[in-house]
Amino acid sequence: MSENRGAAVRYESVQKSYDGETLVVKNLNLDIARGEFLTMLGPSGSGKTTCLMMLAGFEPATHGEIFLNDRPINNVPPHKRGIGMVFQNYALFPHMTVAENLAFPLQVRGISKADQSSRVQRALDMVELGTFGSRRPAQLSGGQQQRVAVARALVFDPELVLMDEPLGALDKQLREQMQYEIKHIHENLGVTIVYVTHDQTEALTMSDRVAVFNDGVIQQLSTPDALYESPQNSFVAQFIGENNKLNGTVTSVEGTTCGVEVGTGIHLKADPVNISGVGSKTTLSLRPERVELQPEAPMENMVDGHIEELIYLGDHIRVRMNVAGNDEFVVKVRNRGQRRKIAEGETVKIGWAASDCKALDAVA
């Protein structure tokens, strides 16, 4: 890990405890490449925001070291780190105009007045608020304030920008729009962005890599598609996207497949991702859209499912079934026009490929 030089940010065995007893962050090792968009994703209390605050310098690390461009920064105060940050509530200075807010970091750096105003204008144009310089934050909508906050974090050309759930206060539509805008700004400027969120859609849409946090530990660090396609443990499988789980016992392991007995005498084939061997408990994870309802050709796994509920959602139909004693089993059936004749209360065959079914650590 420490040989990996040239990382924009490196956490090395970082631990954090607020009360000296419980660790909020447990032995974090993480390299963030220059120009990367890395998202720290996790439920509240998972330690993701603490990691960001330690990087910004607002919380000291209890143990370990954080490096910025290979320079240890544990003893560098926040105002000397030169990191841009977008705060959850934007933290715009209410007594200054938008232009004054943006000029603040430039003034601090002793940049000439003329330079200041041209850079402020450029930053405002970038977020499409070119004519709003003389307004005060309170006179802007939430989305506009958000853009000002982004512009202010970028106006002094930091190499690294931190974002702490910046879209949390916006409505859904605006949030989606801002996701793309931030993504584009990242692509155009090539800055490194560390983004904290609890919203998995945000994480999957914007990131190069996602670090899924739970309980102070990174559960998985990978690209968004790998996170969804091949979760490394049950927590990640549950947290990212929709997921069917079936509890069972491993009966055999042969190369890239394993046999799992679920419930009473239902034998399934799965991809052994995170199991401890024959005889151990496992939780199978299966995405709802990978399940075929009444498959035409035989598949590796074929079981009976009792249809409990049909929910029509336009582009697809959600079928909630009882499979092997689990009545939360969901199958997404694409709406292809010719609606198949299925009705609540029927028992139908469902099937899926062994590689789509991940055998992970057992959860209750």
Added chain:
Amino acid sequence: MSALPPYSSTAQITWYYAFRVICGLIFFFLIFPIIVIAPLSFNAENFFTFTPKMLALDPEGYSLKHYRDFFTNPDWQQALWNSVRIAPVATLLATAFGTLAAIGLSQSHVPFKSTIMAVLISPMIVPLIISAAGMYFFYSRIGLQGTYWGVVLAHAALGTPFVIITVTATLVGFDRSLTRAAANLGADPVRTFFKVQMPLILPGVVSGALFAFITSFDEVVVVLFLGSASQKTLPWQMFTGLREQISPTILAVATLMVAISIVLLTVLELLRRRSERLRGMSPG
């Protein structure tokens, strides 16, 4: 309280009017004793009562002679000059210390916060005569008794609690992430304080300063203990004037002081509204 709704019961109607009468009485008892001295201060005679001529609204019953006395009598002029020299300096000290104390006490990691707070605001609670006596013995020991700085320091100690209370109240609404944002943008703590925190808590600082100023400007007990003849302030002069000369000049001075207070408060309120409007905090 808006107009009575049509379904009001008799009790509600009674209360509706009783409430107004009670409020009126409170205002009367608070304000009337202050208002009554204003016309008396224009008395042409050297009495503290309304003369028949005054009651008849005869112009001869009125005069500005007490005001003239105030502005020409060297005793009063010396007292005025002393007050003007003491109050602003005491205000400055009280405001600086009070603001710093309030900011310090608003940090989450300070131990024994409520105890420290109680000690700092105790001058407001302890009877003034006790504070004054204590200060007298302490200040005589260290050579401050009877000096200009002794009075200034004592008045600053009395004014500080007001500043602490008003600034603490403003800090409750202050968003801590603003100081973090300022630090993140590269501002050192001193610049963050003056450019971000100070402008936002200024209304609290200014109203605290005003209270501190009025405390010092009106204070008589402590200055009687700690001051020597050369620190004789306006309230002290009024007090001796009342006891020894019974001169209606006191009424003129009192009227002037009330007027100054009203002007100060009005100006302050106007400034506060203006800054709020500039910040877009309130409409209009």
